[in-house]
Amino acid sequence: MTPGARVAAAITILDVIREGQAAELALTSWARGSRFAGSKDRAAIRDHVFDVLRARRSLGDGTGRELMMQLVKRDGLSMDTLFSGERHAPDPLTEEERAVLETPVSLSPAATCDVPDWLWPHWKDSLGRHSEIAALAQQSRADVFLRVNQRRATVQNTMDMLSKDGISVVPHPDIDGCLRVTDNPRRVKIAEAFVDGIVELQDASSQFAINAVTVSDGARVLDYCAGGGGKALGFADRYNAAVFAHDIAPARMKDLSTRAARAKVEITQVATDSLLSHGPFDVVFCDAPCSGSGTWRRTPDAKWRLTQERLDTLNAMQTEVVAGATQLVADDGVLAYATCSVLSSENDAIVDTFCAANPDWHSVQRHQLFPGPDGDGFYLNLLRKF
Numbered sequence: 059m060t061p062g063a064r065v066a067a068a069i070t071i072l073d074v075i076r077e078g079q080a081a082e083l084a085l086t087s088w089a090r091g092s093r094f095a096g097s098k099d100r101a102a103i104r105d106h107v108f109d110v111l112r113a114r115r116s117l118g119d120g121t122g123r124e125l126m127m128q129l130v131k132r133d134g135l136s137m138d139t140l141f142s143g144e145r146h147a148p149d150p151l152t153e154e155e156r157a158v159l160e161t162p163v164s165l166s167p168a169a170t171c172d173v174p175d176w177l178w179p180h181w182k183d184s185l186g187r188h189s190e191i192a193a194l195a196q197q198s199r200a201d202v203f204l205r206v207n208q209r210r211a212t213v214q215n216t217m218d219m220l221s222k223d224g225i226s227v228v229p230h231p232d233i234d235g236c237l238r239v240t241d242n243p244r245r246v247k248i249a250e251a252f253v254d255g256i257v258e259l260q261d262a263s264s265q266f267a268i269n270a271v272t273v274s275d276g277a278r279v280l281d282y283c284a285g286g287g288g289k290a291l292g293f294a295d296r297y298n299a300a301v302f303a304h305d306i307a308p309a310r311m312k313d314l315s316t317r318a319a320r321a322k323v324e325i326t327q328v329a330t331d332s333l334l335s336h337g338p339f340d341v342v343f344c345d346a347p348c349s350g351s352g353t354w355r356r357t358p359d360a361k362w363r364l365t366q367e368r369l370d371t372l373n374a375m376q377t378e379v380v381a382g383a384t385q386l387v388a389d390d391g392v393l394a395y396a397t398c399s400v401l402s403s404e405n406d407a408i409v410d411t412f413c414a415a416n417p418d419w420h421s422v423q424r425h426q427l428f429p430g431p432d433g434d435g436f437y438l439n440l441l442r443k444f
């Protein structure tokens with residue numbers, strides 16, 4: 059496909075998303091009906107769509123065509139080449155469209171920051187002086203980070219291995235064993251280091267959280283909301299601990315045994331009704347379901363789909379997660395409450411309410427990371443009973 063034809067495809071997909079379809083579904087449905095598109099075309103179209111979605115409001119929240127015109131203008135790309143009307147490219151701009159593009163617009167702070175109006179007050183309360191910078195950071199693509207399985211290889215050996223497959227990386231400035239991919243991120247999944255389990259894809263903030271929990275040799279660690287098992291895999295690599303994984307929806311852990319085998323680590327999956335008999339655990343890590351507001355660069359669609367009602371539902375689920383997890387923590391153990399959100403209603407408010415109702419539980423360590431160049435937003439609060 060020509061660059062212009064890819065823009066035309068992105069316009070079609072954006073219009074479907076504007077009608078209410080989820081971005082992933084719109085992209086896969088388009089790809090299924092467009093067998094002529096190769097993997098590079100699909101990747102480029104996805105990039106256009108996601109670039110728009112990250113900044114949908116500040117780009118004017120118009121039709122697919124208007125959004126793509128604004129993106130091309132914002133990114134300084136060649137309007138006449140991409141909107142040429144030739145070889146499946148969208149039609150050239152009309153005089154009226156050109157005039158609209160040239161007209162300066164004044165945006166509210168929420169629109170400039172690409173945050174929905176209903177959320178803006180809560181966003182500002184939660185992030186304080188970080189409100190604007192964190193929101194603006196989510197207008198651009200996030201870097202890809204890898205976690206080196208340091209049981210299997212040193213950081214230097216891993217960097218050499220990746221380099222042989224054409225993937226350039228640099229160590230994260232603060233997080234041991236974390237590599238930032240600086241070139242060819244799309245090749246990671248076919249690189250020998252990934253296929254052989256030497257590296258895992260994992261955001262820097264999640265790696266930070268795994269490193270921040272103190273786990274003694276021989277400890278029993280439960281990843282209570284394991285999902286795909288990213289945290290469990292990290293604990294199993296980093297610590298000499300017995301690692302267990304649980305999820306209320308066990309189907310979400312379906313890939314975990316394959317991932318564990320690839321990393322050559324052992325993780326015991328536990329069903330909900332046998333959790334108590336497997337406990338107590340020295341560490342119960344609760345990566346609670348959340349809005350993902352710290353990761354909206356990766357899932358920009360989620361930002362525009364979140365509602366106050368959904369946030370209330372998530373808050374109820376988070377309260378339930380903490381209540382369920384506490385019963386499983388050993389007397390001198392740690393309950394780690396985590397989300398990939400930056401909203402206080404999902405973070406401090408959940409912990410504070412729990413501690414107020416259970417005065418023997420206390421927060422002993424708290425971290426709030428904001429989305430930025432060195433990783434996604436993430437919240438971690440370590441609680442102990444005394």
Ligand SMILES: C[S@@+](CC[C@H](N)C(=O)[O-])C[C@H]1O[C@@H](n2cnc3c(N)ncnc32)[C@H](O)[C@@H]1O
Pocket residue numbers: 282283284285286287288289304305306307310345346347348375378379382
């Ligand atoms: C943020 S995701 C976990 C991501 C995962 N830890 C990772 O690193 O890939 C949250 C998970 O919590 C699970 N969950 C929701 N409510 C739960 C509950 N009450 N108890 C346990 N797991 C729950 C969901 O099924 C979902 O898979």
